Amino acid sequence: MSEPLLSVENLKTQFFTEDGTVRAVDGISFDVYEGEIVGLVGESGAGKSVATSSLLRLVDSPGEIVGGEITFKGETIFGLEEGADGEPRPRDEMLSEEEMREQIRGREIAIIFQDPMESLNPVFTVGGQLREFIEINRDLSADEAKEEAIEMLREVGIPAPESRYDEYPHQFSGGMRQRVLIAMALACQPDLIIADEPTTALDVTVEGQILEMVTDLQEKYDTSFIWVTHDMSVVAEICDRVNVMYLGEIIEHSEVDDLFYDTKHPYTQALLDSMPRPDETVHELDPIKGVMPEAINPPSGCRFHSRCPDAREVCREVHPEARNLAADGEPKHSAACVKYDAFEVGYDESRPIETEATGGFSAGLTETEAEE
Amino acid sequence: MATEPDPQTDTTADGSESGAGEVEARVGLRYTLKQVKRDTTALMGIYTVGFVTLIAVLAAIDYYIFDYAVAEMFWYSPVQDPDEVQRLLPPVGMENQFGAGVIEHPMGTDHRGRDIFVRLFYGTRIAITVGFMATGIGLVGGTLIGAVSGYYGGWIDDVLQRITETIYAIPFLVLVIAFMTAFGRDLTFAMIGVGITSIPVFNRLIRSRVVSIREEDYIEAARAAGVKDRNIILRHIIPNSFAPVLVQATLQIGVSILIVAGLSFLGFGAQPPTPSWGQMLSASRNYMLPAPTFSLWPGMAILVTVIGFNILGDGLQDALDPRINN
Numbered sequence: 001m002s003e004p005l006l007s008v009e010n011l012k013t014q015f016f017t018e019d020g021t022v023r024a025v026d027g028i029s030f031d032v033y034e035g036e037i038v039g040l041v042g043e044s045g046a047g048k049s050v051a052t053s054s055l056l057r058l059v060d061s062p063g064e065i066v067g068g069e070i071t072f073k074g075e076t077i078f079g080l081e082e083g084a085d086g087e088p089r090p091r092d093e094m095l096s097e098e099e100m101r102e103q104i105r106g107r108e109i110a111i112i113f114q115d116p117m118e119s120l121n122p123v124f125t126v127g128g129q130l131r132e133f134i135e136i137n138r139d140l141s142a143d144e145a146k147e148e149a150i151e152m153l154r155e156v157g158i159p160a161p162e163s164r165y166d167e168y169p170h171q172f173s174g175g176m177r178q179r180v181l182i183a184m185a186l187a188c189q190p191d192l193i194i195a196d197e198p199t200t201a202l203d204v205t206v207e208g209q210i211l212e213m214v215t216d217l218q219e220k221y222d223t224s225f226i227w228v229t230h231d232m233s234v235v236a237e238i239c240d241r242v243n244v245m246y247l248g249e250i251i252e253h254s255e256v257d258d259l260f261y262d263t264k265h266p267y268t269q270a271l272l273d274s275m276p277r278p279d280e281t282v283h284e285l286d287p288i289k290g291v292m293p294e295a296i297n298p299p300s301g302c303r304f305h306s307r308c309p310d311a312r313e314v315c316r317e318v319h320p321e322a323r324n325l326a327a328d329g330e331p332k333h334s335a336a337c338v339k340y341d342a343f344e345v346g347y348d349e350s351r352p353i354e355t356e357a358t359g360g361f362s363a364g365l366t367e368t369e370a371e372e
Numbered sequence: 373m374a375t376e377p378d379p380q381t382d383t384t385a386d387g388s389e390s391g392a393g394e395v396e397a398r399v400g401l402r403y404t405l406k407q408v409k410r411d412t413t414a415l416m417g418i419y420t421v422g423f424v425t426l427i428a429v430l431a432a433i434d435y436y437i438f439d440y441a442v443a444e445m446f447w448y449s450p451v452q453d454p455d456e457v458q459r460l461l462p463p464v465g466m467e468n469q470f471g472a473g474v475i476e477h478p479m480g481t482d483h484r485g486r487d488i489f490v491r492l493f494y495g496t497r498i499a500i501t502v503g504f505m506a507t508g509i510g511l512v513g514g515t516l517i518g519a520v521s522g523y524y525g526g527w528i529d530d531v532l533q534r535i536t537e538t539i540y541a542i543p544f545l546v547l548v549i550a551f552m553t554a555f556g557r558d559l560t561f562a563m564i565g566v567g568i569t570s571i572p573v574f575n576r577l578i579r580s581r582v583v584s585i586r587e588e589d590y591i592e593a594a595r596a597a598g599v600k601d602r603n604i605i606l607r608h609i610i611p612n613s614f615a616p617v618l619v620q621a622t623l624q625i626g627v628s629i630l631i632v633a634g635l636s637f638l639g640f641g642a643q644p645p646t647p648s649w650g651q652m653l654s655a656s657r658n659y660m661l662p663a664p665t666f667s668l669w670p671g672m673a674i675l676v677t678v679i680g681f682n683i684l685g686d687g688l689q690d691a692l693d694p695r696i697n698n
Contacts, residue, residue: 056596061526106597113596118589123611132607133597184597 003074004031005224006055006109006192011068011078013047013054022296024050026248027068032192037218037225039235039256041271042245045292048228049114051245052194054078055226056105057097073191077104107137110185114197116177120169126180127153127165130187137188152183157213175206182210186217194226199234211237232275236260244268247303248295250322254333264325264335267304270357290356302338309357310339312350318343407691414687420680428500431493443494448487450494451645457485460663469662479669482652483659488669491647495670498636498648499629499677502563506628509567511621514574519605519613521575522582533579536572544569545634552640559632562641566628577620581613615692619685626681633674649674 009029015022025047032038040048054065057078067088070077076094083089095104113119121129130149134140140148146165153161156179169177178198185193195214199207215238218225227239235242235256242259244252244267252265260277263269273286290307293299299306305315315338323342326333338347408414434442440449448454461481464473473480479488514536521532539547548565555561585591586609594604635641636650644651649670656667 058592058595101598101600104598105595106599111593111596113589113593115589119593121590121594121608121612132599136598181593184593188597 002033005034005073006032006226007069007071008055009069009071011051011054011070012066013050013059013063014066015063017062017296020296022294023248023298024063024295025054026295026298028243028245028248028250029068030243030250030253032224032226034191034224035218035222036240037227037238039239039242040226040228040245041230041232041235041242043230043271043288043292045247045295046245047248047295048230048245049196052111052196052226052228055194056109056111057100058105072104072108075104106133106188106190108190109192109194110188110190112178112181112185112193112195112198115201116174116181116198117201119181120177122169125166125168126172127167130165130180130184133184134187148187149183152187153180155186155217156180156183157209158183174202175210178202178206178210179213182214182217186221186223189221190223192224192226194228196228197230200229200231207234214238232271244271247292247298249303249336251304251337252335253322254326254335255331258326258331258333262333264333264340265304265337266308266310266339268335270307270309288357302336305353305355307356309355310337311355311357312339312347312352314338314345314347314350316353318345320345404688404691408684408687411687411690413683414690417680417682417684417687420676421684424496424677424680425500427493428496431497432501435494435497440494443490447490450486450491450647452486454481454485459483459485460659460666462663463665466665480663480665482666483655488652488666491652492649492669492673495647495649495652495673496677498559498642498646499633499674502559502566502632503625503629503677503681505563506566506632507570507621507624509564510570510624510628511574511617513567514571514576515578515610515617517571518575518578519582519610522579523586523601523605523609525583529579532575536575539569540572544631548631548635549638549640552635557640557643559642559646562632562635566631566635570624570628573624574617574620577616578610578613581616582609585609585612616689619689619692622681622685622688626678626685629681630674630678 008031010027011025011029012023012027013025015024028047028051030038030040040051042048050059050063053059055070055077057065059065065078067080069079071079076091077100079091079094080088081091120126127146127149130152131142131145134145134148134152135142138145138148150161150165153165158164158176158179164172169180172180178201181198185195199210202210211234214225217223227234229235239256242252242254242256243250244259244265246267252259252263252268254262254264259268260272263272267288270286270288274288276282276285288307293303293306299316301314301316301319302308302311303319305311308315318338320336320338320343322334322336323340324332324334325340325342337343338345408418434440440451443450458471458474458477458481460468460470460483461477462468462470462473463480464475464478466473466480477487477489479492482488482491517532517536521529544566547569548562551565551568552561591604591608594608599608632641633648633650633653636648637654639654642648642651652670653667653674656663656670659666
C-alpha cells in the first residue's frame with residue numbers, strides 16, 4: 001500500500017489534574033490513507049475526542065501530548081526526541097504553532113464538531129463565518145470567497161443559499177447547521193476531515209440524510225475522513241476501516257466487514273451485542289455491564305477485564321498490546337486480547353475470574369429488570 | 373443530494389415568520405433600535421441624548437471652524453466679556469437686585485455679564501466630548517485588557533487583573549487629580565484620567581464574559597480552522613461579549629460627564645474663559661443668594677444630560693437582554 005496520509009504512532013495525551021494524571025489517550029497508533037473513511041469507535045470517555053484534538057495539537061492545559069508521533073503528508077505534526085539533558089523535547093522538524101495554524105488547521109485538516117447548535121458563532125451570519133474560513137484558508141478575495149461560500153452551501157443541500165447566506169445561525173435547524181459545518185470543513189478543500197460525532201445530536205432521519213450526503217461528497221472530493229462515533233450503525237454505514245477504542249487504547253482494528261462478521265475483541269463483541277442488528281434476531285439486547293473505569297487509575301492488565309465476560313486470572317496481570325491476528329495475505333485485523341493464541345501467555349490454563357459481566361457486582365440489578 | 377422538506381419550515385422555530393419568506397433577525401442594530409423604540413422611557417433617553425449631542429456638534433463646529441463667529445453674529449460671544457456690563461441679570465420675566473430680566477438674555481447673565489444661555493449652549497460641547505472620549509478610552513482599554521486576560525488566562529490574567537485592581541483600589545477623584553497635577557490641568561488630561569479610572573469597570577465586565585465564551589464550541593471551531601488568536605479575540609469573542617459593555621458604556625458616559633463637571637468645579641478641567649457647565653456652577657456658587665437662577669441652569673443641564681444617558685442605558689439593557697423581552 002502507498003504511504004499513509006496521516007500516521008499516528010503510539011500517541012499519548014495526558015491531563016495533569018489535582019487528583020492525578022488522567023491518561024486520556026494512552027499509546028494509540030493508526031493510519032489514514034487517501035480517500036478512505038476511518039472510524040474511531042468507543043464509549044463516552046474512551047478518549048476519542050481527545051485523540052482528535054491531539055491530531056491538530058489543540059489540547060488545552062492541563063492537557064498535554066506527552067509522547068508519540070503524528071505525521072501528516074510527510075510533515076511532523078508532533079514528534080519528540082531526547083534532548084541534551086535527557087528530557088524529551090520537540091524535534092526540530094516539528095511544525096511550529098504558527099505553521100500549524102497557517103498550513104494545517106482548516107487548510108489541510110478540518111474538524112466537524114459534535115454539536116451543531118454550539119459550533120457556529122451566534123452573532124455573525126452563517127455566510128459571513130463560512131466566508132471568513134474560506135478567506136483564511138484559500139487565499140481568495142472577499143468576493144470570490146463569498147461566491148465559493150454560496151456554492152458550498154448549495155453543495156451541502158441548503159435550499160436558496162443566496163438568501164440563507166445572510167441569515168444567523170439561530171434561524172437554521174440542527175440538521176441545517178450541521179450541513180453548514182460540513183460545508184465549512186469541505187470549503188477549505190482539506191485532505192483530511194475529522195468528524196467528531198457530527199450526527200450524534202441529530203435525529204435518525206436527518207442523520208441518514210447527512211451520512212448519505214457525506215458519502216456522496218467524499219466520493220466527489222476524494223477527501224479522507226476520520227469518523228468519530230459511538231454508534232456502530234454509523235460505522236457500518238460509512239467507514240472503510242475501524243478502530244475501536246477503550247480507555248485510551250485502540251483494542252481492535254480491522255476492515256469494517258471483518259469487525260462485524262469476524263469480531264475478535266470481547267469489548268467489540270459486547271458493543272455489537274448491545275445494539276440491534278438487521279442481520280441477527282435476538283430476544284433481548286445484552287448491554288455491556290458496568291461503567292468504564294476512570295482513566296486516572298485504569299485497571300491492571302487488560303483494561304477491559306473488569307467488565308469482560310471472558311476474563312481470566314491472566315487478564316488481570318498481562319497488559320496486551322494489539323497484535324495482528326489475520327492470516328497471511330488477509331487485510332490487517334489486530335486485537336488486544338490475550339485469549340488468542342498469538343499472545344502465548346497461558347490464557348487457556350488460567351482460572352476464570354468473577355467480573356461485573358460474569359454475574360459478580362451488578363448482576364442483581366439486571367435480574368430485577370429482567371423479571372419485570 | 374438529500375432532499376429537504378421545505379426550507380421555510382426550518383425557520384419557524386424562531387417564531388418570527390412574516391409574509392413572503394422574509395425572516396427578520398432578532399439580533400443586530402436594527403432590531404435593538406426597534407426594541408428601544410418600544411420602550412417610552414428609553415425613547416426619552418434617546419431623544420435627550422440626541423438633542424444634547426446635536427447641540428454639542430453645532431457648538432463644536434462653531435468653535436473649531438469659526439471661532440465663535442456664528443455665535444457672535446446671531447447672539448453674544450460665550451467667552452468675551454460684553455462691552456456694556458449687565459451683571460447677574462435674572463431670566464426674562466423675573467427681577468432681582470441687579471435688575472429685571474431682558475429678552476436679549478433669556479436665561480439672564482453671569483457675574484461678568486455674559487449671556488448664560490449662550491454659555492450653556494457652548495458648554496455642551498465640553499460635556500459631550502468629555503463623556504464620549506473618557507468612556508471611549510475606558511472602553512477600548514478595558515475591553516482589550518479584559519479580553520486578552522480572559523482568553524489567555526494564567527499569569528497574563530493574573531498580572532493584568534492585579535494592575536487594574538490597583539487602579540480600582542484608589543479613589544478615582546484622587547487618582548484623576550493626582551494625574552492632572554502631574555501632567556497638566558487641561559481638559560485633555562481630565563478625559564484621559566477619567567478614562568483610565570473607568571478601565572477596570574469594562575475590564576471586569578468583559579473578562580467575565582470572555583471566560584465563559586472561550587469555552588464555546590465555535591471558538592474551538594475557529595481555532596481548528598486556523599484563525600489567529602488576535603482575530604478570535606477581535607472577531608469572535610468581543611462581539612459576543614458586547615451587549616453588556618454597550619449598556620455599561622452608555623451609563624459610563626453619564627458618570628464621566630458628572631466627574632469632569634465635578635473636576636471643573638474644583639478648578640481642574642476646562643480653564644476659563646472656555647464655557648463648561650462645571651465651571652459655570654463653580655462661578656455661580658458665590659452668587660447663590662442674590663442670583664439663584666445662575667447656578668440653576670448649569671445644574672439642570674448636567675442633571676438632564678446624565679439622566680438622559682442613564683435611562684438610555686437602562687433601555688438598551690432591556691432591549692439587549694432577551695430574558696426581559698416579552
